[in-house]
Amino acid sequence: MRLTTKGRFAVTAMIDLALRQASGPVTLAAISQRQHISLSYLEQLFGKLRRHHLVESTRGPGGGYTLGRKASEITVADIILSVDEPIDATQCGGKENCHGEGQRCMTHDLWAELNERMVEFLRSVTLQKLVDEQLARGVAVEPGPSIKRAISPTPVVKPVRVNAPNSVFALASANGH
Helix, strand or coil: CCCCHHHHHHHHHHHHHHHHCCCCCCCHHCCCCCHHCHHHHHHHHHHHHHHHCEEECCCCCEEEECCCCCCCCEEEEHHHHCCCCCCCCCCCCCCCCCCCCCCCCCCHHHHHHHHHHHHHHHHEEHHHHHHHHHHHHCCCCCCCCCCCCCCCCCCCCCCCCCCCCCCCCHHHHHCCC
């Protein structure tokens, strides 16, 4: 199996998100900065994760992403497969035409069985397990910015700007005296 950066980055970003969403939606910019993953790449990945209902987005100030399901209900296989990452160790992509014209290679069954075991293993690992491992290692989860959205009981009065001279001398200068 060849796991590309797409799958690795998606799992890493999901762990980061799961660690920090308790403080509210997490921005992709913050994940990008912490994990050193390109923001545009994260946007592509999170579009796919959102379409597979693994994350939800919140727009506007204080917006960002949260998990679409509980971390204990999301597996590593869910994440990898949602970003179109094939889990396949065969040369033929499972089509059994390793040598063309429907001819299988001598090791096709071996690699096909490896695929099954890999998927089985990745389905057994939840996002919550990965989060718990990070917390056990002492990963620091800094609190998110606190955003106050309360409405003030007294209206905010902005000062009125008057475009007039501010003294008798300025008044005289303005009138040409």
